[in-house]
Amino acid sequence: MTRQSDIAAIAIGRNEGDRLVRCLASLVSVAGRVVYVDSGSTDGSLNAAREAGAEVVMLDTSVPFTAARARNAGLDHLAKNAQPAFVQFVDGDCELDPDWLPKARRFLDSHPSVAVACGRRRERFPDATIWNQLIDYEWDTPVGEARACGGDALMRWQPLQDLGGYNPRLIAGEEPELCVRLRAAGWKIWRLDAEMTLHDAAMTRFSQWWKRAARAGHAWAEGAALHGAAPERHAVAPTRRALIWGLVLPLVALLPAPWWPWSLLILTAYPLQILRLSRKMGFLRACFLTLGRFPEAQGVLTYVFNRFRGRRSGLIEYK
Structure with a gap:
């Protein structure tokens, strides 16, 4: 499997356990650099990330955690060295499809007006609970030009830098908000007809x-x-x-x-x-x-x- 040397991956998580191990294993073989940003894990995630070969960033626990803040921390870490052309964002409870990065990269190379490419996210165990099944339905969004992406997406580096990354104050919905600003700057968002990630919601309760x-x-x-x-x-x-x-x-x-x-x-x-x-x-x-x-x-x-x-x-x- 060929590694995409100018694509970096940023995974974020807290106490994801085996899900994080699978996530990082799916990234280190395809991305030039892998950064894991941890939001106060107590389950050994930091050691697991280091053993997987990821660069580890620990968020300051004195400041409220948000996914947006974690992703920005990953971007700041990458900016300290040679900056990549693209960044693949992945939530720590997801596993990247091995064929996704080459497909998404080819699409962005041939569509210079598109800043974000996302694909099909699926639940790993959709039939385990009714709640997992509902989330799997939710992931099945239309193919083509879109108004927003989710937490998993391949993005161009430069537009992210130009717009200052994610809004760190948002406790949710940070991806659509970023996409609003990207579209206002003239960029497009695109959903490809391609498998992208497996997600493990692990939802078992109505609450x-x-x-x-x-x-x-x-x-x-x-x-x-x-x-x-x-x-x-x-x-x-x-x-x-x-x-x-x-x-x-x-x-x-x-x-x-x-x-x-x-x-x-x-x-x-x-x-x-x-x-x-x-x-x-x-x-x-x-x-x-x-x-x-x-x-x-x-x-x-x-x-x-x-x-x-x-x-x-x-x-x-x-x-």
């Missing part, structure tokens, strides 16, 4: 699914606060949907007389919405997409409440 959905709501609210103005209107639509379905409709339905019992008819909107969505995505996904509006609304309100108090939200972690 994990709920927290993950709440994190999405928080990310949308903060993204809309940053870039919600016209013409971008970033994250405005999903934020609005979360509030309407997860907050406004339930409150109206619970209004006292004289609206009752007519207000209770509003609750029929939920099964009708499930039936409508089932035609496109199946009953299971439709049910949880509709139910997910409630934790998403919770995440939106968490952001709004903390912003009103002038406080930063802490990480919303589901595992």
